[in-house]
Amino acid sequence: xxxxxxxxxxxxxxxxxxxxxxxxxxxxxxxxxxxxxxxxxxxxxxxxxxxxxxxxxxxxxxxxxxxxxxxxxxxxxxxxxxxxxxxxxxxxxxxxxxxxxxxxxxxxxxxxxxxxxxxxxxxxxxxxxxxxxxxxxxxxxxxxxxxxxxxxxxxxxxxxxxxxxxxxxxxxxxxxxxxxxxxxxxxxxxxxxxxxxxxxxxxxxxxxxxxxxxxxxxxxxxxxxxxxxxxxxxxxxxxxxxxxxxxxxxxxxxxxxxxxxxxxxxxxxxxxxxxxxxxxxxxxxxxxxxxxxxxxxxxxxxxxxxxxxxxxxxxxxxxxxxxxxxxxxxxxxxxxxxxxxxxxxxxxxxxxxxxxxxxxxxxxxxxxxx
Numbered sequence: 001x002x003x004x005x006x007x008x009x010x011x012x013x014x015x016x017x018x019x020x021x022x023x024x025x026x027x028x029x030x031x032x033x034x035x036x037x038x039x040x041x042x043x044x045x046x047x048x049x050x051x052x053x054x055x056x057x058x059x060x061x062x063x064x065x066x067x068x069x070x071x072x073x074x075x076x077x078x079x080x081x082x083x084x085x086x087x088x089x090x091x092x093x094x095x096x097x098x099x100x101x102x103x104x105x106x107x108x109x110x111x112x113x114x115x116x117x118x119x120x121x122x123x124x125x126x127x128x129x130x131x132x133x134x135x136x137x138x139x140x141x142x143x144x145x146x147x148x149x150x151x152x153x154x155x156x157x158x159x160x161x162x163x164x165x166x167x168x169x170x171x172x173x174x175x176x177x178x179x180x181x182x183x184x185x186x187x188x189x190x191x192x193x194x195x196x197x198x199x200x201x202x203x204x205x206x207x208x209x210x211x212x213x214x215x216x217x218x219x220x221x222x223x224x225x226x227x228x229x230x231x232x233x234x235x236x237x238x239x240x241x242x243x244x245x246x247x248x249x250x251x252x253x254x255x256x257x258x259x260x261x262x263x264x265x266x267x268x269x270x271x272x273x274x275x276x277x278x279x280x281x282x283x284x285x286x287x288x289x290x291x292x293x294x295x296x297x298x299x300x301x302x303x304x305x306x307x308x309x310x311x312x313x314x315x316x317x318x319x320x321x322x323x324x325x326x327x328x329x330x331x332x333x334x335x336x337x338x339x340x341x342x343x344x345x346x347x348x349x350x351x352x353x354x355x356x357x358x359x360x361x362x363x364x365x366x367x368x369x370x
Contacts, residue, residue: 012059014101018084019060019077022103023068026080035105041082045166056081086165089129091122098124107131112165113144114157114173119308120145123363132360135306150304153185153262155223156230158204168204173303175202180302184265186258187225191215196258197222226263229253233263243274260299268292269310272317281324289321312357319354322347 025033047053061077084101087108092099107120107129120131137143147165148157154174161169173179177199178186186196187208195212199219208217236249246267257264275281275289297314304310323344330340 015056015060015081015084016063018088018101018103019064019080020067022080022084023064023072032105036083036103039083039087039105039108041079042086042166043079043082046078046082046085053078089120089122091124093122093124096124102127102129104129107145110143110145112147112161112169113142113171114146114148114150114169115171115304116144116146117141117306118143118145119360121361121363128363130363133306134304134308134360146304150300150308151262151265151310153179154199155185155204155219156226156262159223162204170202177202177206182260182299182302183258184260184262184299184303186261187222187256188258189213189215190256225256229256229263233267236267237270241270241274243271246271246274265296265299268296269313272296272314276317276320281321283325283328286321286324286328290318290325293318293321307353307357307360309357309361312354312361315350315357316354319347319350 022036025036046056056078057074060081061074064077065072065074084103087105088101088103089107090099090101102122110118110131117134117137118131119134120129122129131143131145148160152160154177158169158174161167168174183196183198186198189195189197189210189212192210192213192215195210197208197210197217199206199208205219208219208222209215210217232253233249236245239245250264250267253263272289272292275285275292278285281289293314297311297318300310300314326335326340326344326347329335330337335343
């Protein structure tokens with residue numbers, strides 16, 4: 001699932017290990033430490049949140065001081081923690097279940113865009129990282145990666161970026177309150193029951209307003225509504241999710257969420273996954289997978305162009321469902337073997353796009369050469 005709840009204990013443990021390793025790199029010195037020492041730690045911004053600063057002091061700084069040399073003071077440990085928090089990337093390997101965070105000084109130089117043109121992949125065998133283009137990069141265009149996830153809408157995406165990296169994204173997607181016409185963050189108006197509620201401006205603290213009756217909504221109210229529904233989806237996904245349970249979630253919240261809202265998209269992706277796990281895929285199930293897959297793809301394509309993990313997922317599920325329909329047609333003698341061979345070959349050709357998406361997301365083992 002895109003949504004996930006990380007335990008505080010795991011987060012604190014990872015921070016401590018990361019800081020201890022940075023202490024070791026600092027002690028060794030050299031080119032790697034010189035690169036790391038140039039990275040931003042956002043110390044000034046982080047210090048403004050006194051509660052967070054004190055928590056880091058208790059959970060990380062005090063623990064690390066007991067484990068390292070006396071010449072390392074509180075300020076340095078806070079700085080190293082900030083460098084890890086601001087510049088490290090998370091990774092998960094579906095193949096071997098390995099997950100964690102790593103700091104790659106060169107990768108950390110890449111700036112964020114919600115419509116990024118590149119994607120990185122970490123090899124969990126040797127923890128090398130590769131950065132690949134998702135689409136054609138024009139001459140003079142900045143190389144960017146997405147610090148968040150392309151499926152997230154406003155205000156979640158902006159909250160993640162502002163709270164962790166302390167800036168307000170000004171990419172083309174963030175500057176368009178409709179997010180390229182997808183309305184992936186829109187809520188339904190509880191007053192007129194006709195219009196969609198969207199922010200008036202791209203600013204994170206913007207007032208939201210119904211596009212039909214013009215009724216205003218404070219951003220805090222929008223956040224509360226979305227957070228409550230998101231928590232509900234968390235619960236569904238964590239308790240042995242079923243197609244019926246996820247469809248019930250979508251139906252229950254249809255009075256509040258636009259049909260293309262990102263929480264609905266997350267639920268739909270999980271529905272597709274569950275449907276394709278069935279041992280006996282019926283014609284009805286295959287058609288449903290194709291319908292949901294195409295809807296999922298059409299909504300996300302304007303938001304995240306080029307090859308991607310989600311694109312490979314959607315295309316693969318659609319193509320496999322189409323093959324299942326062809327098999328059923330052949331079995332029921334609706335088509336002959338020649339027609340089956342021709343049409344299935346068309347589907348397999350379409351799978352080449354899936355392969356390109358999988359290559360993008362596949363890590364490579366570092367050979368020692370660039």
